Amino acid sequence: MSGHGERRRSQAERDAITVEIGYALFSAAFAAAVLFGAVAGPALLFELPSVAEKLSLRAGLVLAPVVFAVRVVSVLVRFRGGGQPSQPGRTSPDS
Template sequence: MRRTQAERDAITIEIGYALCSAAFAAAVLFGAVAGPALLFSLPGTVGGLLLHAGLVLAPVLFLVRVASVLLRFRMVSQPSQPGRTRPDS
């Protein structure tokens, strides 16, 4: 199936949105979790734990956000084709 230019543009925009919103969400999460360890002088164990938690959780959130945006776009972007009858009509 060939896609129109408008469909290709919509996919490109959606991918860009998914990547930007995921990067923003991951940065906010990293800042919220690891920020205190970077700003304050916390005990070594607590600071290291917060930093590692931020380094693990941020990429996970990034991947989940990208996948959820793109999967939602894929489900929404398949309208029925106008002018064609449905088999059950």
């Protein structure tokens, strides 16, 4: 599996990947929960007309997983593409 020019990752690289995955999942769950609360919250807290309540709950149930997935992908793609500065102690030019 590690034949085509792949190199073994150092422990620091593996740790950085683990932290980034954890951050992506946590921030995505938080964003999805906030969105669900904003969209479906009024239907849960207040007495709304039946149609508005159903629409609000369904919109929250549809949008929350979409936001979760988009957030996870965007964080992980940014991590993969960003990399580290070329020299220790220096910031990359686009930061």
